[in-house]
Amino acid sequence: MVSLDKFYNGNVRALSQLISAIEYQQNGVHKTLGEIFPKAAGSLKIGITGPPGAGKSTLVNSLAHQFIDSGNKVGILAVDPTSPFTGGALLGDRVRMNEFPIDGRVYFRSMATRGSSGGLSAATDNATLALGAFGYDIILIETVGVGQVELDIIDSCDAVIVVLVPESGDSVQTMKAGLMEIGDVFVVNKCDRPGSDRMAADLRYAIDSWKRFDEGWIAPVVCTEAINGKNLDELFEKVQTFVKYSKDSGRFVSQRRQQISKKIMSLLQNRFRQEFLDQIDTGGKIESYIDEIVGGKSNPFDVGEKLYQQFRP
Amino acid sequence: MEKKVRVLLAKPGLDGHDRGVKVIAAALRDAGMEVIYTGLRQTPQMIVDAAIQEDVDAIGVSILSGAHMTLFPAILEELKAKDATDIILFGGGIIPDDDKTELEKMGVAKIFTPGAPTEEAIKFLREAAGSRSPKE
Numbered sequence: 341m342v343s344l345d346k347f348y349n350g351n352v353r354a355l356s357q358l359i360s361a362i363e364y365q366q367n368g369v370h371k372t373l374g375e376i377f378p379k380a381a382g383s384l385k386i387g388i389t390g391p392p393g394a395g396k397s398t399l400v401n402s403l404a405h406q407f408i409d410s411g412n413k414v415g416i417l418a419v420d421p422t423s424p425f426t427g428g429a430l431l432g433d434r435v436r437m438n439e440f441p442i443d444g445r446v447y448f449r450s451m452a453t454r455g456s457s458g459g460l461s462a463a464t465d466n467a468t469l470a471l472g473a474f475g476y477d478i479i480l481i482e483t484v485g486v487g488q489v490e491l492d493i494i495d496s497c498d499a500v501i502v503v504l505v506p507e508s509g510d511s512v513q514t515m516k517a518g519l520m521e522i523g524d525v526f527v528v529n530k531c532d533r534p535g536s537d538r539m540a541a542d543l544r545y546a547i548d549s550w551k552r553f554d555e556g557w558i559a560p561v562v563c564t565e566a567i568n569g570k571n572l573d574e575l576f577e578k579v580q581t582f583v584k585y586s587k588d589s590g591r592f593v594s595q596r597r598q599q600i601s602k603k604i605m606s607l608l609q610n611r612f613r614q615e616f617l618d619q620i621d622t623g624g625k626i627e628s629y630i631d632e633i634v635g636g637k638s639n640p641f642d643v644g645e646k647l648y649q650q651f652r653p
Numbered sequence: 654m655e656k657k658v659r660v661l662l663a664k665p666g667l668d669g670h671d672r673g674v675k676v677i678a679a680a681l682r683d684a685g686m687e688v689i690y691t692g693l694r695q696t697p698q699m700i701v702d703a704a705i706q707e708d709v710d711a712i713g714v715s716i717l718s719g720a721h722m723t724l725f726p727a728i729l730e731e732l733k734a735k736d737a738t739d740i741i742l743f744g745g746g747i748i749p750d751d752d753k754t755e756l757e758k759m760g761v762a763k764i765f766t767p768g769a770p771t772e773e774a775i776k777f778l779r780e781a782a783g784s785r786s787p788k789e
Contacts, residue, residue: 353737356708357787364654427657428682434703435692442698447706450689454654 380472390503392485397436415476458492506535514546531563668718680771710782711741
């Protein structure tokens with residue numbers, strides 16, 4: 341069990357070590373998370389996602405500054421990929437951060453995906469609880485550079501910003517399902533480049549074409565030049581407008597309820613999965629089944645059924 | 654889950670030559686470590702704050718400017734002030750042998766100079782991180 345005394349006293353090392361314990365799924369960490377869960381409920385979680393190199397980190401930097409300037413404390417989780425070959429990772433999102441105050445109003449943690457493929461690491465959602473309970477009222481979550489279907493971010497956030505660039509595709513690309521559906525606010529960054537007006541127009545058209553589950557909010561498209569500070573105030577304002585809308589309309593609460601429901605299911609799934617795997621893994625049984633299958637005496641479907649029956653007679 | 658070695662790599666001061674630190678970053682990454690690269694122009698305080706937030710085993714700094722006898726002690730001081738002396742400090746750069754000896758006496762765990770094979774840094778970090786006991 342991770343000790344919470346120092347954590348509650350505002351010790352940053354205790355927070356950092358708790359996040360590590362979450363990453364390693366250390367024994368007892370779920371109990372700790374259960375204890376801090378209610379204290380994290382008040383923080384606002386904003387996700388920033390989009391393809392690699394679109395400017396997510398630079399926008400996170402500017403949003404963080406805007407939020408601290410408005411009197412908030414900001415926790416940032418930035419996810420970068422783990423190598424499937426070596427298990428190593430280069431976590432480089434800090435490079436874009438500049439001159440945060442050193443008085444603890446900003447906390448920045450880099451996370452490696454460690455095998456997850458949904459754009460976040462398995463520990464990211466729980467890490468938001470640690471940040472929230474520690475007192476960060478704004479939590480910014482930056483995903484890995486994503487394509488079209490790495491959408492885990494919607495299960496961890498109250499608001500999602502999708503960042504694209506003028507080269508992100510034509511009007512058909514913007515109509516494809518997945519990434520283009522999850523933005524509450526869209527950004528076309530690097531809008532000094534040619535094609536940004538067309539990209540923004542295509543996006544607006546696509547947004548209009550989705551059959552929305554929420555008729556009350558049409559996601560705005562903001563054209564920014566993050567590196568030159570252009571239109572960042574507009575982005576900040578649109579994010580705040582969305583959050584206000586979401587809270588007033590009841591969407592915020594219903595979204596959180598959905599997330600909690602998914603979280604319970606995923607906790608259960610992981611637990612059952614682990615228990616099942618532990619049971620069938622014993623004594624190298626799997627290898628002998630594979631021998632049978634490769635030798636033509638059985639097939640994956642029959643073996644799957646047999647193992648399931650053993651587990652639940 | 655197997656323990657990952659986490660390392661923060663930084664360039665302190667105004668020295669902008671980052672080829673060396675990027676070579677080390679790639680080598681440590683390929684050795685299965687999680688490398689957090691902070692980029693250029695970091696102050697000792699920024700480096701130590703980042704190391705604490707990132708919960709790293711070690712801080713590696715690259716100094717090619719000649720300011721090593723100022724910057725390394727400043728980072729050691731900062732680690733002391735933040736009660737984080739259990740985090741390993743190592744470094745590399747154009748550092749004369751005499752200075753190297755003195756820095757290692759002060760508490761810098763290891764200094765690598767030009768020509769050192771990257772395998773040496775990997776081996777050093779695996780051993781040092783493996784025998785480390787983080788402060789609660």
